[in-house]
Amino acid sequence: MNLNQIGAAFLLLSAALVTFSIFMSLLGMSIRQIRSLIRFLPFELADDFRKLRGRRRLSHRMSHAVVSVWMIVRRRLIALLGFRSASVALDLARSALYVNAAAASFAMFTLMVLMVQGDLTNHYVVTHSSADLHIFYLITGAWAGSSGSLLFWYFILTSLSAVAVYQSRILRNRMPFLFLVLAGLQFIFVFMGLYFSDAQPFRVFPQPMKAGQGLNPLLQHWGMIIHPPILYVGYVSSAIPFAIAMSVLVSRNTRNAFYPLLRRWTIFSWFFLGTGILLGSKWAYEELGWGGYWAWDPVENASLMPFLLMTAFLHTAIVSEQRGLLKFWTMLLILLAYHFSMLGTWITRSGVLQGPHSFSESSIGKPLIIYIGVSFYFYLRYIIMERKRLRPDEELQTITSKEGSMLLNNFLMLLSVFVILIGVFSPLIPLDCRFDDGFSCSKAEWKLTAYNRIMIPVGVLTLFLMGASPLFAWKKSADQVYVKNLRIPLILGVVVTIAFALLYGKMFKPSGEDSAWGSSLVAEVFSILTVGIAVFTIAGIVQEYSRGIRSRRVRLGENSVQAFLHLIGRNKRRYGGYLVHLSVVFLFLGYAGGSFKKTVKMDFMYYRMPQYPGSSEVHYYSGDKSYVDNYEVEAGDLFFAPYFLANADQNNPLHFVVTHEAHYQLREKGDRAVLVERPEGMTPHAFANRAPATNERIMKLLTGFIPGGHMKTERHFHPQIYPVTGEIQRSEDGRANRIPTSKPDMRSSFAEDIYIQLGSIQDARRKTNPDFAHIYEFYYFEFQKSPEAYQQLFPPVIVATLEVWVNPLVKLIWLGSVMFFLSGLILVLPYGERK
Amino acid sequence: MKTRFWVLMILIIGSLAAMVIFTGGSKNTSVMLADASHVVDQPSKYQEHELRVRGFVKPGTILRYGDKADFVMTLDGRDLKVHFDGGTQLPDTFTDAAPVRADGRLAPDTAGLLVANKVEAKCASKYEADYAKKGDFTSARFQRMAADEKVPGGDHPK
Numbered sequence: 001m002n003l004n005q006i007g008a009a010f011l012l013l014s015a016a017l018v019t020f021s022i023f024m025s026l027l028g029m030s031i032r033q034i035r036s037l038i039r040f041l042p043f044e045l046a047d048d049f050r051k052l053r054g055r056r057r058l059s060h061r062m063s064h065a066v067v068s069v070w071m072i073v074r075r076r077l078i079a080l081l082g083f084r085s086a087s088v089a090l091d092l093a094r095s096a097l098y099v100n101a102a103a104a105s106f107a108m109f110t111l112m113v114l115m116v117q118g119d120l121t122n123h124y125v126v127t128h129s130s131a132d133l134h135i136f137y138l139i140t141g142a143w144a145g146s147s148g149s150l151l152f153w154y155f156i157l158t159s160l161s162a163v164a165v166y167q168s169r170i171l172r173n174r175m176p177f178l179f180l181v182l183a184g185l186q187f188i189f190v191f192m193g194l195y196f197s198d199a200q201p202f203r204v205f206p207q208p209m210k211a212g213q214g215l216n217p218l219l220q221h222w223g224m225i226i227h228p229p230i231l232y233v234g235y236v237s238s239a240i241p242f243a244i245a246m247s248v249l250v251s252r253n254t255r256n257a258f259y260p261l262l263r264r265w266t267i268f269s270w271f272f273l274g275t276g277i278l279l280g281s282k283w284a285y286e287e288l289g290w291g292g293y294w295a296w297d298p299v300e301n302a303s304l305m306p307f308l309l310m311t312a313f314l315h316t317a318i319v320s321e322q323r324g325l326l327k328f329w330t331m332l333l334i335l336l337a338y339h340f341s342m343l344g345t346w347i348t349r350s351g352v353l354q355g356p357h358s359f360s361e362s363s364i365g366k367p368l369i370i371y372i373g374v375s376f377y378f379y380l381r382y383i384i385m386e387r388k389r390l391r392p393d394e395e396l397q398t399i400t401s402k403e404g405s406m407l408l409n410n411f412l413m414l415l416s417v418f419v420i421l422i423g424v425f426s427p428l429i430p431l432d433c434r435f436d437d438g439f440s441c442s443k444a445e446w447k448l449t450a451y452n453r454i455m456i457p458v459g460v461l462t463l464f465l466m467g468a469s470p471l472f473a474w475k476k477s478a479d480q481v482y483v484k485n486l487r488i489p490l491i492l493g494v495v496v497t498i499a500f501a502l503l504y505g506k507m508f509k510p511s512g513e514d515s516a517w518g519s520s521l522v523a524e525v526f527s528i529l530t531v532g533i534a535v536f537t538i539a540g541i542v543q544e545y546s547r548g549i550r551s552r553r554v555r556l557g558e559n560s561v562q563a564f565l566h567l568i569g570r571n572k573r574r575y576g577g578y579l580v581h582l583s584v585v586f587l588f589l590g591y592a593g594g595s596f597k598k599t600v601k602m603d604f605m606y607y608r609m610p611q612y613p614g615s616s617e618v619h620y621y622s623g624d625k626s627y628v629d630n631y632e633v634e635a636g637d638l639f640f641a642p643y644f645l646a647n648a649d650q651n652n653p654l655h656f657v658v659t660h661e662a663h664y665q666l667r668e669k670g671d672r673a674v675l676v677e678r679p680e681g682m683t684p685h686a687f688a689n690r691a692p693a694t695n696e697r698i699m700k701l702l703t704g705f706i707p708g709g710h711m712k713t714e715r716h717f718h719p720q721i722y723p724v725t726g727e728i729q730r731s732e733d734g735r736a737n738r739i740p741t742s743k744p745d746m747r748s749s750f751a752e753d754i755y756i757q758l759g760s761i762q763d764a765r766r767k768t769n770p771d772f773a774h775i776y777e778f779y780y781f782e783f784q785k786s787p788e789a790y791q792q793l794f795p796p797v798i799v800a801t802l803e804v805w806v807n808p809l810v811k812l813i814w815l816g817s818v819m820f821f822l823s824g825l826i827l828v829l830p831y832g833e834r835k
Numbered sequence: 836m837k838t839r840f841w842v843l844m845i846l847i848i849g850s851l852a853a854m855v856i857f858t859g860g861s862k863n864t865s866v867m868l869a870d871a872s873h874v875v876d877q878p879s880k881y882q883e884h885e886l887r888v889r890g891f892v893k894p895g896t897i898l899r900y901g902d903k904a905d906f907v908m909t910l911d912g913r914d915l916k917v918h919f920d921g922g923t924q925l926p927d928t929f930t931d932a933a934p935v936r937a938d939g940r941l942a943p944d945t946a947g948l949l950v951a952n953k954v955e956a957k958c959a960s961k962y963e964a965d966y967a968k969k970g971d972f973t974s975a976r977f978q979r980m981a982a983d984e985k986v987p988g989g990d991h992p993k
Contacts, residue, residue, distance in 0.1 A: 450864035
């Protein structure tokens with residue numbers, strides 16, 4: 001038995017365990033719960049409308065027949081299996097879920113071992129690894145592709161389910177539905193992993209392939225190692241609070257007792273999703289080479305939607321718990337959050353929205369979307385059918401109270417989700433309707449501006465409510481608490497808004513051009529408002545903290561530091577929450593900096609330098625200068641060179657990655673150029689890539705900037721491999737198919753980032769852009785780097801484009817991200833929660 | 836209270852909708868996706884909108900002058916004339932029979948001329964080249980290509 005068979009056997013075992021668990025939970029469920037499983041919503045609504053009661057209800061009559069049969073079957077089965085009571089079945093269901101977590105972990109581990117071994121019979125290994133990869137990427141490659149990531153998803157789901165099931169052991173009689181929800185979801189994933197070829201991680205080729213295709217080069221980045229698992233944990237764990245909420249609803253125990261468990265799991269899920277999204281931004285910024293961190297890309301949107309819904313849920317849960325309001329709404333939000341997490345998985349993994357114009361579909365798309373639709377209807381029924389139990393204890397009194405502002409903010413988040421949803425689906429469904437030539441709808445792709453135009457005002461309003469809400473009081477309107485809570489923050493906010501409006505022109509240099517942020521005027525107005533609201537929010541948070549600290553000092557005689565730490569430790573939901581608010585303020589300030597963003601394209605002319613004896617690089621030099629804002633960019637060397645991954649064989653063309661590597665000096669205006677001479681015997685390439693002096697490194701660490709600083713940006717061209725023959729894929733004319741990736745460079749200070757990326761390279765005389773990666777490969781292998789080929793293959797003059805972005809305040813986004821992580825961690829860690 | 840809440844909601848949505856409408860509707864903020872054959876059949880539907888049109892370069896129609904180029908895009912037996920204005924660089928994969936995606940607008944006066952500022956082209960792979968030789972310029976081929984594409988490049992990077 002080989003490892004592929006062992007892995008598949010684990011998956012089969014897992015499927016059997018899940019099925020067993022589903023069956024046992026059904027057996028252990030009370031008759032009332034079984035009846036509620038088969039209630040038919042239209043009948044229920046019709047009965048309610050006709051005000052029918054008890055046995056006269058249509059739905060009762062329908063379920064009665066099924067339930068009476070089930071009662072007999074159940075009694076017989078329990079007797080047949082020799083169980084003393086139905087709770088034995090529940091114990092077995094629970095144990096099956098524990099064992100299943102182990103089975104799924106073994107399957108995941110098997111796939112990792114196959115990746116490290118480089119088993120060329122396994123389909124997944126062949127399409128996602130190659131011999132030159134570092135072992136680190138071989139292991140993490142196990143979740144880089146579709147079927148591997150689904151298995152990883154399943155592994156996390158089973159592990160977290162085991163934890164949740166363990167936590168529910170005291171409440172077992174009330175929680176059979178928890179088992180059923182979790183096992184049901186597990187069943188869908190293990191079913192896809194076994195049945196659909198796209199999702200089978202242990203699928204094998206009839207005979208071994210010659211070579212692996214390698215890992216997508218974009219994924220070879222540190223962020224990609226931790227970003228997907230964190231995001232998956234976020235997506236997957238949303239199933240747990242949802243399962244808890246639904247089992248509470250089905251058991252009709254809607255008292256407040258379950259809120260702490262529900263809230264803790266939602267915070268867990270929310271924290272991981274948020275951290276995953278922010279890490280993804282960081283990766284996009286550092287790896288994709290387009291100077292941005294957020295592009296409203298379908299995959300990004302897929303994760304943002306459940307995050308917004310969970311944020312909304314966490315806030316209404318507070319209102320539900322404290323005031324007995326919004327119970328229905330809270331349940332609806334957790335239902336939506338879970339299904340949007342699933343929808344996110346569908347968007348990322350089904351391939352439907354990968355390329356807006358490709359319309360390709362993987363086979364798991366259909367079962368997954370059907371599951372989402374059916375599950376949404378199935379669980380929505382409970383919320384609708386139990387709506388009477390979810391009625392508020394009292395009415396909402398004023399909109400400027402704490403609860404009113406939270407409800408309003410909730411509404412804005414839901415509105416955002418709705419807008420994003422339309423944007424995500426507009427390339428697939430004709431949603432872009434116009435009236436100009438009769439009524440017609442067509443498929444369209446939203447540009448950044450389309451999202452920003454709605455999301456920026458909504459975001460700014462949300463930020464304001466986020467700042468104001470903690471200052472409002474329960475049940476009271478704003479005018480009643482104005483003097484006590486609102487006056488100082490509000491005055492500070494207004495003063496700063498006016499001051500910033502007068503001075504921002506001196507601090508930033510607005511480009512005056514319309515950008516993705518909207519027209520320049522609108523973008524600037526919103527950024528001014530953001531700064532004002534940020535100050536208002538920070539002032540509010542400081543005021544809240546100082547009051548809390550003062551109170552503890554007076555009451556308990558603590559010093560300020562003790563009082564501060566105890567405030568967070570003893571009531572972390574409130575004071576830890578404020579820290580999250582603070583991190584959001586920094587994120588928004590960073591985003592607002594985007595409206596002063598500038599993009600410039602610079603064309604530099606380069607001349608071919610003589611071939612350096614013994615070196616394999618092709619060397620060009622420019623010396624041209626160009627200017628942006630307050631900076632001078634001087635183009636230096638440009639090389640076509642080979643680049644090898646960690647375990648590459650340098651003589652193997654399959655491992656041969658071509659790089660275009662360009663070096664620049666970035667100076668602030670007025671700085672002098674520092675000339676350093678190349679030592680005798682050092683190749684130009686080694687000289688250009690020499691390590692910076694220690695003092696320069698320390699200076700860069702502290703300020704993010706070195707006067708006369710050296711910057712280097714590259715483009716790598718990775719070969720695409722055809723695994724059957726183990727050769728590079730080539731087009732008819734012999735050109736290798738290569739995947740280009742960008743390696744930008746940035747100089748980052750607190751005020752702004754200078755972000756550069758090498759673009760295309762043209763032959764200056766012919767005005768064409770030749771395939772230099774191909775020419776270089778030809779020069780390297782066919783001509784063995786001969787001096788004649790150097791002269792003849794490479795044009796004497798080339799023009800290389802450099803894209804430069806000046807991104808103000810990006811550092812604040814990373815600062816906000818770190819703060820989000822730390823403050824979220826305070827909330828997630830299991831301490832300091834009052835029982 | 837409920838009435839006041841809903842009035843506020845309607846005000847917020849109303850003002851957002853007004854902002855969207857008064858800043859030019861969806862015309863400038865979204866790119867309409869279209870097949871070259873549809874654009875030829877119903878030019879009036881696509882007039883005045885920013886378009887992303889897909890099709891194949893009709894062999895023998897490329898005419899380059901400096902940075903600019905004229906060519907004919909073909910799909911499902913319909914031909915669309917394209918003028919590339921040299922706003923960006925033409926990719927070197929832009930050759931006869933290559934699958935292309937052109938971003939631009941239909942010229943206002945000339946019927947059925949697409950003025951493109953960006954052209955993306957794909958190199959037909961060795962395994963795909965047979966279709967190009969046979970002159971298979973149909974939308975079915977796009978779907979086949981999309982299915983093939985999933986294998987070599989792996990999955991979406993995010």
